[in-house]
Amino acid sequence: MDPTLAWLTILALAAATFATRLSFMGLLAHVELPRLLQRGLAYVPPAILAAIIAPQVFPVVQELPTLAWPRLVAALVAFAVAFRTGSTLATVCIGMLVLWGLQALQG
Amino acid sequence: MAVIPFGVVCGASAASIGLSFWQAFGMAWLVFAGSSQIVATQLMASGAPLWVTVLTGWVVNLRFMMYSATLAPHFRGRSRSARWVAAYLLTDQAFAATLGRIVDGDDARATAWFYFGMAASTWLFWQVASIAGILLGSFIPARWSMDFIVALTFVALLVPLLNDRLMRSAAVVGGMVALAPQLPFRLNLITAALAGAAVAMLLEKIWTRPSPG
Numbered sequence: 001m002d003p004t005l006a007w008l009t010i011l012a013l014a015a016a017t018f019a020t021r022l023s024f025m026g027l028l029a030h031v032e033l034p035r036l037l038q039r040g041l042a043y044v045p046p047a048i049l050a051a052i053i054a055p056q057v058f059p060v061v062q063e064l065p066t067l068a069w070p071r072l073v074a075a076l077v078a079f080a081v082a083f084r085t086g087s088t089l090a091t092v093c094i095g096m097l098v099l100w101g102l103q104a105l106q107g
Numbered sequence: 108m109a110v111i112p113f114g115v116v117c118g119a120s121a122a123s124i125g126l127s128f129w130q131a132f133g134m135a136w137l138v139f140a141g142s143s144q145i146v147a148t149q150l151m152a153s154g155a156p157l158w159v160t161v162l163t164g165w166v167v168n169l170r171f172m173m174y175s176a177t178l179a180p181h182f183r184g185r186s187r188s189a190r191w192v193a194a195y196l197l198t199d200q201a202f203a204a205t206l207g208r209i210v211d212g213d214d215a216r217a218t219a220w221f222y223f224g225m226a227a228s229t230w231l232f233w234q235v236a237s238i239a240g241i242l243l244g245s246f247i248p249a250r251w252s253m254d255f256i257v258a259l260t261f262v263a264l265l266v267p268l269l270n271d272r273l274m275r276s277a278a279v280v281g282g283m284v285a286l287a288p289q290l291p292f293r294l295n296l297i298t299a300a301l302a303g304a305a306v307a308m309l310l311e312k313i314w315t316r317p318s319p320g
Contacts, residue, residue, distance in 0.1 A: 001152075013160070020168045020170075020172050042173065045170050047307075050265060050277075051282060053265065054286050082267075100251075
């Protein structure tokens with residue numbers, strides 16, 4: 001990775017992130033968030049989190065999603081654990097143990 | 108405390124794509140937003156153009172605008188430097204904890220101090236966890252599949268959001284769009300976020316329309 005490009009990316013992302021945080025606390029302190037935007041912003045996190053998870057469970061190989069069985073099963077178990085416990089640590093630990101177990105079975 | 112595992116994961120993935128210690132640590136305290144750090148790390152590793160990496164990371168962080176608007180009334184009387192520090196420290200964890208206080212009906216001054224306490228301790232735990240992750244990250248063999256911790260962490264973040272059918276629709280659409288054929292410049296994530304939000308807003312309009320008669 002080119003060090004200059006890496007630093008430029010980090011600094012630009014830092015500035016863009018700080019701008020979202022400062023928005024209504026600082027620069028737009030006397031502006032109300034429009035209702036339409038408020039609704040739209042609420043739906044971005046579930047969409048983007050699912051978008052990050054999906055390709056890790058269904059890896060896209062040669063333009064087509066394929067199935068990674070151990071990862072799919074581990075992710076489904078993790079969903080159940082997250083739903084039941086609400087604990088990040090339990091979700092990650094149990095998910096990884098299931099993945100390693102299935103990978104060991106596959107040899 | 109809950110941010111420690113995520114901080115370790117973010118530090119480790121930054122180290123694993125070949126960022127130097129100072130670049131990885133710089134990301135932890137300059138960007139200070141785990142989900143966008145992970146996304147940016149993956150895009151950098153895949154050779155995406157700078158503008159796509161930054162734009163995608165920014166979309167991941169758009170939720171901070173919503174938090175910022177919610178907290179703003181409690182910081183209106185504060186000095187500019189206090190508001191800038193409060194903004195820099197804004198995270199999911201600090202926001203969620205403070206929201207609980209606001210609902211309890213606390214006064215603005217106490218709420219602001221509570222926020223600073225929560226946000227500053229989150230920041231401290233995040234930096235320590237990041238350093239641990241950066242130092243450990245380069246020693247972990249690939250066959251341990253530690254990259255999957257990222258997906259599992261996001262599962263833990265996603266599940267509590269799925270509390271109504273609109274949020275679930277946004278997640279389903281986002282996940283499906285992410286699996287579509289590779290878009291130019293690796294714009295899949297941004298497209299997935301926008302498509303998920305757009306479909307959910309459309310469904311909200313349809314489902315909340317009063318039935319005739």
